[in-house]
Amino acid sequence: MANTEASFVRTEMVAPQEPPLSERGVVKWVRENLFSGPLNTILTVLALVSLFYLVKLSLPWWLHGVWKANSLGECRQIIADAYGPDATGACWAMIRERWHQFIFGFYPPEMYWRPILSFGLLFVALAPALFFGDRRNNLVILAGVALFLLLSLWALDNDLLHIALIMMMMAGFVALVLIAPRKLLWFTLIYPALAQFLLWGGSVWGPVLTMLGLAVLAVVYVVLQPRFGVVMASAMGFVAACVWWLALQSSVSTALYTLMPIGLEALDSDQFGGFLLAFVIGVSSISAALPIGILLALGRRSDMLLIKTLSVTIIEFVRGVPLITMLFTASLLLQYFLPPRTNFDLILRVVILVTVFSAAYIAEVIRGGLAALPRGQFEAADALGLDYWQAQRLITMPQALKISIPGIVTTFIGLFKDTTLVTFVGLAEPLRGITSIVRADIDWKGIYWEPYIFVGAIFFLCCFSISRYSMYLEHKLKTDHR
């Protein structure tokens, strides 16, 4: 074979050539992605034309934005002076002057550190749940929170002593995470009382003793559980805790407060507003709704006819009516359903009803998670001789919750967006409450794009980042090998 030398057979390899111009680089990309066929070409041209018009219409408005003015009229004057009488421009000066109302409502400015601190600590409390004891991620979260607290407290002119104290607390958390990341869960447990104390102020003993009620529940449960089983023990614990909360707590708390008057200045719920209110309602409702939702989901899958019927009725009723009717129930009807002369805070009433509302949705999400588990899991738990609650706690729920986390997060996003509806029962949420207050001001009358864009942008940031986090979580928790 070696000596057959035909003149038409090449003996050396041809040097590789670059692909033709239309098959490489930008040209190829544009051809393939933008102009690959007549339909695509039309679509691209249409998209470009509409983009062009959008930019042409709105770009001057964005570019001519004014940040320093005292009223809308002044804004318009500045824009007219600078860019001619027909020029349009954004008047961001309104945001500059009123941003604190959009964020904090009517919270006293010198106490802004309280909501900020509770917001920061919220992430510390969430960290163990968000990242499952992953030390590195927890540290990243803690560092982020510390940086956020430092910057925002410094920007709000808090004195150095307070900042230093808060930073020492953060350092304590970092140390805790480094030594025993799982122990951070205890902070998660006490966070609700802490946040309530920070936000509303008042005597420190109220929240402390409320947490003590939970401790009573835990002690009774631990003592009685071996004898009476989970349901009876937790019921008795609940009764004991109720006795503590309703009968004893207030007198003990008053006595302690006269002995040791520790506390922060008490604030009224009227002073809450803006995104602070949205976060308070959203976070407290969703965290209270989670256990109720789990119980409802279990009830809906129960073999016991009565419990199943009850759960289905509650879930379907709540899911069948709009949230707004639930809110009106909170503001108009709850006074009929509760004992005469009970009157409590509107925010609390709204939180209760929103909790019921989201519990039904969460129940459906968790039911989906339970339904996705293979039957073998339930049977294996039975075969191991676990009782119902052990099986739920050790086998079923960890898997079902894992599957339903994206759904729970979606529910939370929906709920967070729906907190805007509390405006209709008279709470000053950012979108309509605060915006209408601002627009009623003589200085800012007639302003409409800017407040809505500002509020919308903050909502977008929150919801978008939460949904991205949920996607990350879904990816991370996917342990099956499909």
Added chain:
Amino acid sequence: MAYVADAPKASFRPSMLIYDTRYRSITIQVIVLLLAVLFVGWLADNTIQNLAAKDKDINFSFLWNRAGYDLDQQLIPYTNDSTHGRAAMVGLLNTLAVAFLGCIFSTILGVFIGVLRLSKNWLVSRLMTVYIEMFRNVPLLLWIIMVFVIFSEIAPAPKDFKVTDEMIAAGELPKASMMFMDSVAVTNRGTNIPMPLVEHPLGYVNLGFATANLTVVALFALIGASIYANRRVARHARAVQEATGDRPTIWWKSLLILFAPSIFFLWALGFHLEYPELKGFNFKGGLNVAHSFTALLLALVLYYGAVIAETVRSGIIAISNGQSEAAFALGLRPGRTMRLVILPQALRVIIPPLISQFLSLTKDTSLGIGVSYLDLRGTLGGITLNQTGRELECMLLMMLIYLLISLLISFVMNIYNHSVKLKER
């Protein structure tokens, strides 16, 4: 298995109510029932006490009293002399109108955008992603209020449409002009659109609880009959195709059957459009659609369009690539592949979430409160409630009606879901 029969038939002891799984479930159910009854009784007792303290009773007779307020959008005849019940009915129809139109338009928009987001065109798919994320992640209420504010603040006043002789002489154009060949005028007071009218209406018939417009009824009956006849023709064509292998050409028959009767019917009755015209300071004639309706509908469609687009996209993605490759291998064109292979399978994934989105859309029509749209909540749960002071009755009735609507929608859609579901075993 003998030992099963040997299980001790011990006599019943009270402790078995707690320790024996056979009896424990009964114990738990009895306790729960007792607690539930106690709770409901407690609520009822409180309610009775509270009502007594306020000198009120539970009484629905106010529904037959004179309402005394006007509604700006009414699909059935209503004046301020009508009853509260009638007002609630008008409100319910307004709710249903927005919900119905919203479901249809948002589905169309959603499918369109969902498919475009999957397009191979980089620019278009990015634009659609931006659209979807922008609308999904911002509260619906913001879109409703924003659309409303834009309509009522930016739209020109009716006087801006005026063309005077001096302006013609000077060659000036009016500040604003009507759209779509002088048929639609968007002003700051509302949107004026042409109104379909017939010269020789068939009249009304009183059914006792409602009056039926015979013209509309006849038209719908005719359209239904046309659709039925068309299906007969298509079925016949299919039978012929299966028997002989040749499909008869039927598209012109279909067109004729579908459209000719209705067009002839409308022509015979003298169908025409009444265009809005500027008379004096406002538009007269035609149909004036309030901005509250437009804003609510538009915002719902844009928002739920984005939500449905995501559903559609995930449904299409869920169909494995092998399906479309197999269809291409069989020689089907892309359009037919989509229609015959992908969509029927994707529908199964899409429909269950779509049902819940329709339900949410229907419930979210109650956000019309943000722009004072007089729907069920605006009439029964708003003005009527405030006028009569009967919070309990109004709220309960309103919740019940919303609940019924929701159950009805999920019932109907579940039937449809059942019909497209994969039939296995």
